[in-house]
Amino acid sequence: MTISRRILLASPVLAMATPASAQGDWPSRTIRIIVPAPGGAGTADNLARIFAQEMEKRLPQRVIIENRGGAAGNVGATAAARAAPDGYTILWTWAGTMATNPAMYSDMPFDPQRDFVPVVLLGSVPNILIVNNDFPAQSLAEFTAYAKANPGAINHGTTGNGSSMHLAAELYGQRSGTRLTHVPYAAPAAATTDLIAGRIQAMFNLVTGAQPLVTGGRARALAVLSPERVPQLPDVPTAAELGMPGLAFGTWFCLMLPRGADPAIVSRLNALANEVLADPEARRRLEGAGMALDGGGTPERLAQYLREEMASHAELVRISGAKVN
Missing domain, CATH: 3.40.190.10 (Periplasmic binding protein-like II)
Incomplete structure (x- = not known):
């Protein structure tokens, strides 16, 4: 579903294990962003690379993309879930992997809520x-x-x-x-x-x-299928304009860290991401690549949104009868 149609309520999400590193030391080396999709093509990879470049402009260290495609995003997300929770492995992920797959796969290798710490909701396509x-x-x-x-x-x-x-x-x-x-x-x-x-x-x-x-x-x-017309095709009306206000759907993107990440690093990364989303040049680049910048906000916002999306996607999967295993 699209982000801006949600009522997003705060909820506590940052009760973590012992911190793996301190905010004052982060980042002291290269950060990798795992993208659970093949490199070189596709909306997710393109947007992730733009965002990584914008992050790197604001940090003293490099930010690199590591593509790990397979199993509709499960391969890359599993790798991120098993990474050290030190703030140097970030998962760039989206609706399909986090909200649809738990309803599609009977044997999920990770739990989106148990195995990850929400950082920030980014935007949608x-x-x-x-x-x-x-x-x-x-x-x-x-x-x-x-x-x-x-x-x-x-x-x-x-x-x-x-x-x-x-x-x-x-x-x-x-x-x-x-x-x-x-x-x-x-x-x-x-x-x-x-x-x-x-x-x-x-x-x-x-x-x-x-x-x-x-x-x-x-x-x-x-x-x-969005609340507002898109700049790429401004002459195309929304479903709501045409009498179907409930017909809104898209792929949303977010950042997550492995469970156990230091809350101070979560806060620092959240602030950094919101800074990118507020920058006019970064916004121009991301919107040019197709992202509606209806994200931002706190980790709690992402946690609440994820819960809602998992429920709504599960219902659509049930209606469709689709299953992977």
């Missing part, structure tokens, strides 16, 4: 409904009318069970009372190719993936 140019619906209302008149006839492509594209479509089906046919792909490029060719009719893509298709005239956007 919303999903957007796009259709093949030859599809008859010209608006969200027409898309819904078509889906109701032709149950199961609209094939929507995703990057797999439990992906943001999949859960966004499940949320749409729940709110609209329609039934679409899910077509999972191993990679977004394959789904995009089939959308353009008309082999599937729709995608609830991330804005970052949809923008070049829409601006290039290769697909048509019907509605963005």
Whole structure:
């Protein structure tokens, strides 16, 4: 779900084990940020690298990215959970790994709440409904009318069970009372190719993936699933503007530390992240890469948000029937 639609309440989260290092010594060496995704491409990796560069500008030490893809983010998150809680290993993670996977995997190698210390909520990238140019619906209302008149006839492509594209479509089906046919792909490029060719009719893509298709005239956007219009596609109305205020979904990003991290370091890192999010040039770079900067705030805000998201994602996974093992 998108961040700005939440009512975020404070809750205590920083009762930790004996501190592993002192704030006054941090950082005295290179910091690594584990990104649970392959390097060189993708929204998560691109945003993480921008954020790491902005952090490094404000620190006396280097900040490096370590990509550890696999199992929908579980491989990288597990590595971070098992790292020393000394403030030198940070997890850059997102909704799928932290909120969806616990409902998808029957044997999770980590617990998002037990094994990590929340640091800060960063921002989100919303999903957007796009259709093949030859599809008859010209608006969200027409898309819904078509889906109701032709149950199961609209094939929507995703990057797999439990992906943001999949859960966004499940949320749409729940709110609209329609039934679409899910077509999972191993990679977004394959789904995009089939959308353009008309082999599937729709995608609830991330804005970052949809923008070049829409601006290039290769697909048509019907509605963005966010509380506000996005700067990348300012002419595309939100679902709320079109009469579906409950249809908001996206991938959010956050920073976490391994359990046992020194509360003083958590506080220092939280302040640093908020400083980055408030800087005009950093904001320009992050927004240019597709992030809606609706994050920030305290570790308690992230802890509360994570609890809410785990509950809502679990319900969408239940409705979809998706399971990995």
